[in-house]
Amino acid sequence: EAGVTQSPTHLIKTRGQQATLRCSPISGHTSVYWYQQALGLGLQFLLWYDEGEERNRGNFPPRFSGRQFPNYSSELNVNALELEDSALYLCASSKGTHGWSQPQHFGDGTRLSIL
Amino acid sequence: KNEVEQSPQNLTAQEGEFITINCSYSVGISALHWLQQHPGGGIVSLFMLSSGKKKHGRLIATINIQEKHSSLHITASHPRDSAVYICAVRDTGNQFYFGTGTSLTVIP
Numbered sequence: 001e002a003g004v005t006q007s008p009t010h011l012i013k014t015r016g017q018q019a020t021l022r023c024s025p026i027s028g029h030t031s032v033y034w035y036q037q038a039l040g041l042g043l044q045f046l047l048w049y050d051e052g053e054e055r056n057r058g059n060f061p062p063r064f065s066g067r068q069f070p071n072y073s074s075e076l077n078v079n080a081l082e083l084e085d086s087a088l089y090l091c092a093s094s095k096g097t098h099g100w101s102q103p104q105h106f107g108d109g110t111r112l113s114i115l
Numbered sequence: 116k117n118e119v120e121q122s123p124q125n126l127t128a129q130e131g132e133f134i135t136i137n138c139s140y141s142v143g144i145s146a147l148h149w150l151q152q153h154p155g156g157g158i159v160s161l162f163m164l165s166s167g168k169k170k171h172g173r174l175i176a177t178i179n180i181q182e183k184h185s186s187l188h189i190t191a192s193h194p195r196d197s198a199v200y201i202c203a204v205r206d207t208g209n210q211f212y213f214g215t216g217t218s219l220t221v222i223p
Contacts, residue, residue, distance in 0.1 A: 042214065043213040044213065048209070048211075055209065101146060108157055
């Protein structure tokens, strides 16, 4: 069984640009979660998608957005990039619609660097 | 203010020792997860708890809902257990909060 895959592995952007990060969940998983892990900080919850709908979002500005496609893959978009957006962005997937009621499976992350 | 607090922040143990990592939270929760993050960044979900106790091999996780506290125990620790262990909760409003992690080093 293929795990959660994220692309690209690394992404370098400059301030003000836009970044798109992609995530393919494990087959059969309908929920996708996005997290940010900035250097020296803990994980922070960004977004939760299930069955194509945004179920909840964390305390991030609206320039962080995303969507989930009919095949349950997802993309995270970050507009008007700022230096503090530099972080490891992790995607996780799980079965079910009840958010964290099932074990989460994590991808290896996309490291976004803002110059 | 952190909704999830972990202790200790750093822990060094000799191989074979019994290890306990603690997690306290301040919100009403519907689920608690223990995660393991290795130096390369990959995260593995170890346990999902809503009550009681779970055991996988040498790992044991317990939760006390009334006291808002969970513990992760590692018996007969091994150098391959060296990692950052993260406690995470989902509150009753479907928000997710993470502890800052406990960095464990097991010395042979």
